[in-house]
Amino acid sequence: MQKFEKADTVFDFSDFIGTKYEGALDQVKSLYTYNEAMKDYLHQYKFLQDVALANVFAGEIKALPMHGIVVPIPMHPEKLKERTFSQVEELLNHATIPFQNLLIKATPSEQGKKSKKERLEAENLFELIDHVKATHYILFDDIYTTGATVHQAAKLLRDAGAKSVEAITLIKG
Template sequence: MNKIETRCLLCSRPLQSAISWKILLTKQFQSTICDKCSARFEHSPAATALYQYNDAMKDYLHQYKFLQDVALAKVFRQELHARFKNEKATIILIPMHPLKQKERTFSHMEELLKAADIPFTQLLEKTTTETQSSKNREQRIQVAPLFRLMTGAHVEHKEYLLFDDIKTTGTTLRHASEILLNAGARNVRCFTLING
């Protein structure tokens, strides 16, 4: 068995990874962060999220989304793959406004699922460049519709799973769910990487 040395994407400590047939033949990803960094992320007790929001997650989101460190999309790929690999519902990402995506240079949600090798589709468009993080709880709850169906999108009577990075008040997910349900979705469930 050969060992290759890589470094933790968060702290740069060396990672010793053994190449095995199990890793090569199954959908198991090489570790991208060390055990010490991994232990800083708090798993969520909620069935609708992987992790709880804490200081480690705040730092991760800042570096990934705002400092545009797209390599960090790989950090949670094993957990996301395990969660979604047998998902029967069509996975839909909460989209970014095109201007925000151009500014950021990548869609952080798309990159998370691509890194985890999870198929997804896009049926929604964001209607505003405003972010929910810039609003207080009351402003988030009273916000105008955030999404619309993409031109030519057909929402069959199927089950959909909305995926977003973080849930705080649930306004974003509620707005997206309403658009899909009003367009004919049979059922819409929600799942997030982080429960805020």
């Protein structure tokens, strides 16, 4: 745990000013920054399918103030089949955080292979699969890199009637 670095709390949303995603997301909080130790952890957890590693951060995730409906960022069904588990849902499950699956990832494209500009210009990756209430939502994801993923999901929730949307991620890339 000593090798993981706490993330700062400042997020720059200036890339979203003037885009269709401006104002969709109220705030973002990340627990850790993406350093070598976190890179190794993420590789072991996600790509080597070591699902037991979801326990590493369970206590910290459970202690986060989550006052609203928690919505995990979903994987595309093909990616889920390949990985065998949803890393985001497992983090929430191990922390015993209740959540609702309101989104599906309709586009199989991997964000990590796109430039920041391509991510910001991409069509929304998600579709709604359930009703959105006029309340507060908390998107939960494993990593915030450019912010495009959580901004796209937030816009979809806002457009469907969400009162406010924030995001929490384990890692700030």
